[in-house]
Amino acid sequence: MSNISKAFENGKAFVAFITCGDPDLETTVKAVKAAADNGADLVELGIPFSDPTAEGPVIQGANLRALKGGVTTDKVFDMVKELRKEVTIPLVFMTYANVVFSYGAERFMTNCKEAGIDGIILPDLPFEEKEEFDGICDEYGVDLISLIAPTSAGRIAMIAKEAKGFIYLVSSLGVTGTRSEITTDLSSIVKVIRENTDVPCAIGFGISTPEQAAKMSSISDGAIVGSAIIKILEKHGKDAPKYIGEYVSSMKKAM
């Protein structure tokens, strides 16, 4: 049983995304703790990439700030080891295929296992290419998270049947970023997912308000929030963890 399932044992799951090293790794540690202490059930740790093609301007900005600050994959692994001394909720990485590939998939997953990473999300690795890493992920007990999108018609069952950890259901077309409204008929997608797997399903992309979190988690197993948290980091910098704690608490309560 995947460690990630623990994130879905406490009612609907609130999943927080934080880019590692924005504005620095010390703040990342504090921000993750604040999120975990205030009800986050799972945290996605973004390893910055120079050209994050699936991200909107907010997370692009976080990636570039982090890289400018000198963050590297090795420094992120060191940070996770520190973090694991105090944080017990499931942690997954979110990054791009080239970050894993260039590091060496086996070396990367070895370090994930050592550091206590439970899964990995690679938005540029669709079902057709997952064998690039899934064997090595299995070997080291790291769940390779599958994504399903509003445009996945005819592919949902195929993806769901092989899903591990949780399914990341993309709420709308386009890249990451807050949206005033989510209009996709997600319930019918969730229905097909449910027919094909028991792996939990959380919805992300465009969620920022407690109302949206409540609505999205009512039709799935949880809500994923990224850009809204990154905006808090952008605004408050090193002081952000306190505000992130307050924000996560308000979101979790609404769900």
Add this chain to the structure above:
Amino acid sequence: MTNAKGRFGVHGGQYIPETLMNAVIELEKAYDHYKNDPDFNMELEFLLNEYAGRPSRLYYAEKMTKDLGGAKIYLKREDLNHTGAHKINNVLGQALLAKKMGKTRLIAETGAGQHGVATATAAALMGMECVVFMGEEDTKRQALNVYKMKLLGAEVVPVTSGTATLKDAVSEAMREWTSRIDDTHYCLGSVMGPHPFPTIVRDFQAVISKEIKEQILEKEGRLPDAVLACVGGGSNAIGTFYHFIDDKDVKLIGCEAAGRGIDTFETAATVNTGKIGIFHGMKSYFCQDEYGQIAPVYSISAGLDYPGVGPEHAFLHDIGRAEYVPVTDDEAVDAFEYLSRTEGIIPAIESSHAIAYAMKMAKTMGKDKIIVVTVSGRGDKDCAAIARYRGEDINE
């Protein structure tokens, strides 16, 4: 790799967000159907001939040949195509395909602006909407082409993210495509990106080598000893190589932009300085650091200023079938001026990289040898920038 599609050796594939998967699958199905459809091919051939001006000439550069004193040099004149570059070959094919698929809107990335102009042209011709993404840096370097695209009715979006050059324009076009798929075709300009783009673009550009072969056999009664082309993503190069790949005696030479030199960081010579990676939908060679962060590459040529190379080129390099050589800014500018003075042909600064290497290579070969260099585009767009490079400020 049982599932993986569109592989050239280990390279290629479809490393894209799930949101785009059905779009590329739909594109592949449509292409597989139409590439064998006689009506589609007749329509495309008509456009290529009557609208774009094909076949392009294979010109014997006699003065250049005699001046250099070595191999006989032929120039494949893609610069004479409508819109001034080889880009139109691919664009007419893709626009026609998009139209058959019921798409009403084309989006594209552009570096030097030639692909953007070609896409805007095809969109105007076929009555389609057009949005072109162009690095802000490049909109300055290539202001004339920005004006042309707007004149043709396209919207030009300056991209400010990253290095504000071609790679960022590709990223932004991909982002745009994920947000609007139903009515939109991403008219990718080079033999790169996710499958089926490297194959589709190669097939549409292969007309270059098909013609070279026919023309050289007619003029010389034999195949050339080498064919040369510049390589950024690699579309005119694969077009130049394709029908010679099985002719093992014909050397295939791709000329990469070395910028200020392959021993500096200011280079875009991907095969010479990059390593294997996964980016922009494909596995191939990329300029990157030890952690896989894509490098901010540099070349005087906006069209070659890209940190990757098409997967088929990566494969041709791996198996030793093609050779990829670095050419610096200085060498390219010299060649730009040389060809203008010697033959009265002003080549694009991109194409000048191939001319530069041909100049070096021809001298080392006997007079009985033949080389063909593809002049992928014309150099009007580069005059102001080259003047600046030489310390002269002119108004465009």
